[in-house]
Amino acid sequence: MMTIPAVMLENVVKRYPLTRALDGVNLTIERGKVVGLLGHNGSGKTTLLKIIAGLRTPTSGQVRVLGMAPGLETKKRVAFLPEVNTFYNWMTVDDLLKFVKSFHPDLDLEKTAELKAFMNLKGESKIGALSKGQQARLKLIVGLARQADLLLLDEPLAGIDPPSRAKILHALVGELRQEGQTVVISTHEVKEAEPIFDHVIFLRQGRVALEGEAEALRAETGHSMEELFGEVLE
Amino acid sequence: MQFEIDERQPIYRQIVETLIRQIARGFWPPGGKLPSIREVAAAARVNPNTVSRAFQELERTGLVATRRGEGTFVTTNTQVIKDYREKTARALWTDFLGKIRELGLTNEEIQRLLAELREDE
Amino acid sequence: MFFQLYRKELNGLRNIFLTLLGLIMGIDLFLVTRVRSWGYWTALHVTLIPLIFLLIWAMFRAFMLTREEWKEGTAPFLRSLPLSGWSIVGAKLLAAFTEWLFLSLATVIFSGLFYATAPLWGVEWPALPDLFFSEQTVQFIVVSGLNFALGIILTGLIFQLAYLLGRTVNRFNALVSFACTVLLFYLTAKGNDILSRLFANLSGISPETISLSPNANAVLTYLKLNIVIMLIEFAFLFVVTGWVMEKKAES
Numbered sequence: 361m362m363t364i365p366a367v368m369l370e371n372v373v374k375r376y377p378l379t380r381a382l383d384g385v386n387l388t389i390e391r392g393k394v395v396g397l398l399g400h401n402g403s404g405k406t407t408l409l410k411i412i413a414g415l416r417t418p419t420s421g422q423v424r425v426l427g428m429a430p431g432l433e434t435k436k437r438v439a440f441l442p443e444v445n446t447f448y449n450w451m452t453v454d455d456l457l458k459f460v461k462s463f464h465p466d467l468d469l470e471k472t473a474e475l476k477a478f479m480n481l482k483g484e485s486k487i488g489a490l491s492k493g494q495q496a497r498l499k500l501i502v503g504l505a506r507q508a509d510l511l512l513l514d515e516p517l518a519g520i521d522p523p524s525r526a527k528i529l530h531a532l533v534g535e536l537r538q539e540g541q542t543v544v545i546s547t548h549e550v551k552e553a554e555p556i557f558d559h560v561i562f563l564r565q566g567r568v569a570l571e572g573e574a575e576a577l578r579a580e581t582g583h584s585m586e587e588l589f590g591e592v593l594e
Numbered sequence: 595m596q597f598e599i600d601e602r603q604p605i606y607r608q609i610v611e612t613l614i615r616q617i618a619r620g621f622w623p624p625g626g627k628l629p630s631i632r633e634v635a636a637a638a639r640v641n642p643n644t645v646s647r648a649f650q651e652l653e654r655t656g657l658v659a660t661r662r663g664e665g666t667f668v669t670t671n672t673q674v675i676k677d678y679r680e681k682t683a684r685a686l687w688t689d690f691l692g693k694i695r696e697l698g699l700t701n702e703e704i705q706r707l708l709a710e711l712r713e714d715e
Numbered sequence: 716m717f718f719q720l721y722r723k724e725l726n727g728l729r730n731i732f733l734t735l736l737g738l739i740m741g742i743d744l745f746l747v748t749r750v751r752s753w754g755y756w757t758a759l760h761v762t763l764i765p766l767i768f769l770l771i772w773a774m775f776r777a778f779m780l781t782r783e784e785w786k787e788g789t790a791p792f793l794r795s796l797p798l799s800g801w802s803i804v805g806a807k808l809l810a811a812f813t814e815w816l817f818l819s820l821a822t823v824i825f826s827g828l829f830y831a832t833a834p835l836w837g838v839e840w841p842a843l844p845d846l847f848f849s850e851q852t853v854q855f856i857v858v859s860g861l862n863f864a865l866g867i868i869l870t871g872l873i874f875q876l877a878y879l880l881g882r883t884v885n886r887f888n889a890l891v892s893f894a895c896t897v898l899l900f901y902l903t904a905k906g907n908d909i910l911s912r913l914f915a916n917l918s919g920i921s922p923e924t925i926s927l928s929p930n931a932n933a934v935l936t937y938l939k940l941n942i943v944i945m946l947i948e949f950a951f952l953f954v955v956t957g958w959v960m961e962k963k964a965e966s
Contacts, residue, residue: 387670393643394641394643394646530635530636530639533641534632534633534635534636553679555599555600555639555641555644556607556640556641557641558641558644574605575644575647576604578601578602579602579603582602582603584602585601586601
């Protein structure tokens with residue numbers, strides 16, 4: 361039996377009155393991979409993730425997430441963590457986890473306890489009182505504690521202090537990741553993130569400038585992903 | 595267990611090479627258990643998928659074997675390790691000699707230089 | 716799941732609810748100090764004034780709750796949950812309605828207390844007119860209450876839809892929302908007119924006949940009909956709003 365890819369995009373275009381956010385994107389993301397979605401600000405990374413998450417509808421083209429059109433069914437199996445101010449400021453960390461649990465029964469409460477300890481967050485803290493870095497960690501907790509088949513993280517490192525970044529990234533793909541979970545991480549901090557990617561997609565002005573297995577690209581070009589980022593996207 | 599990773603080269607190959615060197619040196623003795631994929635991934639700070647690929651590659655050399663549910667073990671067949679060590683050493687020598695010969699050194703000159711270097715140590 | 720969402724909305728508006736409740740109580744206490752100078756009857760009537768404010772306030776609340784999601788940046792998270800657009804829209808409408816209901820109820824209760832304690836202010840206990848208890852009056856109060864309630868929900872829905880339509884574009888959101896508000900109010904009024912004419916043909920009651928002969932029964936029938944009309948309009952707009960929330964709005 362052929363396994364269904366986590367994400368398939370066919371000629372996806374997202375047009376706005378004055379701009380084109382995505383200009384014909386073709387992509388296949390295999391199940392179980394850790395994928396880096398790399399590009400400068402405004403290259404279309406967020407739009408792409410939001411289309412996969414079902415928050416935006418493409419102007420034209422086909423989108424398949426876990427074999428289905430984005431909708432309620434895919435939202436049950438996808439965790440999307442946006443870049444900024446994700447959650448309700450007036451909730452406490454535990455309120456939020458309870459709230460998420462009521463919509464996603466797959467949220468593992470034991471794991472949230474473990475993650476809170478790892479990320480150094482207190483359950484009774486008000487979300488509005490958390491620092492930017494703590495909010496970024498909270499997003500990761502919410503994403504990682506679910507058995508979601510597909511985890512979409514938009515700039516998860518923004519706001520996290522550089523010394524913690526590597527630690528969190530490696531925990532993210534290592535002990536914290538659920539078995540077989542597909543992870544798509546958008547970032548422009550390639551240096552720190554690159555050893556964790558199986559597959560990389562370089563996005564430039566709404567188009568895929570280059571994509572492939574990170575290892576194959578290294579073998580072919582003799583460049584690191586960071587160097588390729590500079591070369592492809594300049 | 596330490597891994598120096600150069601992001602310009604395929605990471606799995608660097609892990610394979612490091613582990614082979616460590617096995618050849620006896621850091622992982624014959625019949626001994628290798629660290630798990632997760633442990634190597636954590637030490638090298640890379641994706642477990644990459645380490646998993648490195649382990650598959652390593653198995654193909656015959657230096658290690660994976661027992662289901664138990665882990666990956668270094669072969670007890672010391673001959674295989676010895677052969678592999680010699681094979682790798684020979685490859686390094688060939689490479690090295692090629693470069694030396696490009697300088698136009700004769701066999702006698704190479705021998706003399708080697709003897710001198712050994713005295714210096 | 717709808718209930719969890721509804722509860723979240725209620726928790727979210729708790730602070731403002733308490734502030735308004737405090738304000739209403741404050742006004743009542745203020746009036747207590749004014750009984751002597753203004754006279755008891757004036758003060759008693761003023762205790763009911765918050766009802767008018769609450770009516771207007773409630774019309775904007777569902778829209779305010781929706782706008783907050785976008786303004787605070789929580790909309791992407793909310794919309795990434797496996798929730799239909801209709802439950803998101805419905806939870807906000809219901810929460811706004813609950814707030815209105817309880818604050819109005821509180822206003823009436825405080826006013827009732829003011830009335831009940833009349834002897835304390837040295838006023839003779841005012842008797843309520845007999846009319847107040849006639850069957851027709853009770854019916855009238857219930858029917859107009861339902862008209863107000865539906866009017867609030869319908870207006871709330873229109874503002875919400877107009878706001879969401881403004882969110883289907885990536886520029887000029889406010890302008891689009893504004894234009895949609897105007898258009899939607901016009902269309903709803905027009906729709907109401909068309910539907911009431913349609914029903915008038917069926918029942919023989921129309922606004923024109925009421926203005927000619929303002930008899931209580933005709934007004935009552937007209938108000939009852941208006942409830943049906945608003946329900947129809949609500950159902951139609953609700954289907955559209957939920958769809959826009961789920962499929963068309965961008966966050």
